[in-house]
Amino acid sequence: MLDYDALRCFHEVLRYGGFEKGAQALNLTQSAVSQKIKRLEQNVGGPVMVRTKPLRATPLGKELLAHIQKVSVLEEALNIQSGLEASAAPISVAVNNDVLATWFSQVMAAFSDKRANPIHIVNADQTQTRDILQQGRVMACISQTGTPVTGGQSIRLGTMRYQLYASPRFIERYLHKEISPQSVMSTPGLLYDEYDVTLLTDYQRECLNIAPSFTTCHWYPSSHGFVKM
Structure with a gap:
């Protein structure tokens, strides 16, 4: 049977990214936290984390994290349905x-x-x-x-709908002649980060029917900054 006390301890250490902060969140000493996690690893028969910076869960550790999250959700729902005080x-x-x-x-x-x-x-x-x-x-x-x-x-x-926007000054500078797939391809753009590359290339392929390219794009990881720019 799983040691849920040790499992919750493991979860907090991973969530806070270290033994010190995890111990503080649990109101325990680092030594006590370390002992609980060692006990958990003995209980499940293998290491649950890679002790690097930052700490990483092993494949076994990831399964245990997913399990304790599900247990926490079920416990919370049961408390509410039973009229018990929610945690x-x-x-x-x-x-x-x-x-x-x-x-x-x-x-x-x-x-x-x-x-x-x-x-x-x-x-x-x-x-x-x-x-x-x-x-x-x-x-x-x-x-x-x-x-x-x-x-x-x-x-x-x-x-959540996304629309293309540009200021009148920007359009006058880059798109004053025409707005076409070709002119759009040579116009500077903004990407939040590397994950937005997929959104842009899908738009270029599906809406403009052109080969994807993002070589003229700036990367600016700020949603509020997007609005200001």
């Missing part, structure tokens, strides 16, 4: 930058009015958030795919 444990959620910059703050405010659980955000691209959930690093995620993880549930939240 005030942190709830970790993987959320992409655009959602954080637009509407997720309203969700946090509404949630905080009803529950005492702190929300811990793991910031990642919408193409990566589901994988983070699958790995057990978070309890929920905002993702571009509706396919639930094993043992999980997927709820459609709606559609």
